[in-house]
Amino acid sequence: MKVVNLVAAVKAEKCRGCKTCERVCPVLAIKVVDRKAVVDADRCRGCAACEQRCPDYAITMIKREQPVVVRVDVGAVDYVKIEELCRRAKLHPEQIICYCTATRAEEVAAAILQGARSPEDVSFQTGARTGCKVECIQPILRLLEAAGIEPSPPKGGWQWYGRTPTVWEIPEEVKKKYASRGFYFEEDIKLLDRVVAAPLQGRSDT
């Protein structure tokens, strides 16, 4: 869930159409048309990535007249399916996967079960990945993959590049090679398995 207070605004006279903003927007809310950036204010999630990266300082974040609450109602989706999907992705349903917006795995799973097919869809619907964008892309990709979806990164974009291996996927030869160098893969796996399998805390019906 995110309360979106800001929206990107372009100073057209400063924009020279380089498309940097288009390439970094996590929800594909900004497009260059006739060499000028144009923001879809309804899609913008106020993350400021475009403002921070515009080489010509042509974008300013401005306050919205009315904040927009972005969330997927977890209660509207069968929680058994949400839980199955999260655990299949080796995530606990109540685990926070986007620290900037405090979005839990269960909300991303609910978005996917309701039709989100890409990280851009997930971010647009939940607000996750519209803060620092560092930690959340991998769990979002894992949840999509667990649902049988393999999205492609936006064409020509720099938003994300693909899923990285998890600790469960590290090859045996790598584990052996680094075992004597201060890495504790098996212990990490045991601990993370316990986290993934832990009972739900916040639901009265479990």
Ligand code: SF4
């Ligand atoms: S990054 Fe800046 S200069 Fe480049 S297209 Fe976007 S608004 Fe225009």
Ligand code: SF4
């Ligand atoms: S979502 Fe972020 S990157 Fe996209 S237009 Fe809005 S502020 Fe810019």
